[in-house]
Amino acid sequence: MASATFGAGCFWGVEAKFRRIPGVIDAISGYTGGTAENPSYEQVCGGTTDHTEAVQIQYDPQKVSYEELLDAFWDMHDPAYPTKTQYKSAIFYHTLEQKAAAETSRDRRQLKLNAPIATEILPAQPFYRAEEYHQRYYEKHGISGDIYPH
Numbered sequence: 001m002a003s004a005t006f007g008a009g010c011f012w013g014v015e016a017k018f019r020r021i022p023g024v025i026d027a028i029s030g031y032t033g034g035t036a037e038n039p040s041y042e043q044v045c046g047g048t049t050d051h052t053e054a055v056q057i058q059y060d061p062q063k064v065s066y067e068e069l070l071d072a073f074w075d076m077h078d079p080a081y082p083t084k085t086q087y088k089s090a091i092f093y094h095t096l097e098q099k100a101a102a103e104t105s106r107d108r109r110q111l112k113l114n115a116p117i118a119t120e121i122l123p124a125q126p127f128y129r130a131e132e133y134h135q136r137y138y139e140k141h142g143i144s145g146d147i148y149p150h
Contacts, residue, residue: 005092023064
């Protein structure tokens with residue numbers, strides 16, 4: 001099993017979409033990249049902790065590659081949209097191989113989009129699981145994973 005962490009806007013839709021990928025074992029909504037330990041949703045939304053809403057994925061690299069997860073990440077949001085809020089686009093790499101793959105993937109996507117990509121590529125930092133009502137939010141509320149409001 002391997003881990004991957006992505007921020008691509010509101011974590012509800014991101015989590016739902018990653019869960020649909022064969023080889024993804026689990027996807028957890030949470031917060032990473034900020035200054036406070038165990039932040040609450042209210043703190044993160046208040047902008048005082050610098051956390052990003054993110055999804056941490058556990059996946060089987062024999063069934064899905066990190067590069068395939070990167071492709072899915074680029075397709076599920078607008079990586080050219082610059083924001084410094086909790087909804088920023090970010091890849092949090094867990095290994096130097098993931099960092100290199102993320103940079104290569106970003107450069108390819110930049111050529112395809114022909115627009116500057118705002119996505120940050122950062123080392124993985126402590127990840128704090130979001131409150132339970134955020135986990136599997138779309139599933140719990142009967143919302144299609146195809147809908148992505150943010």
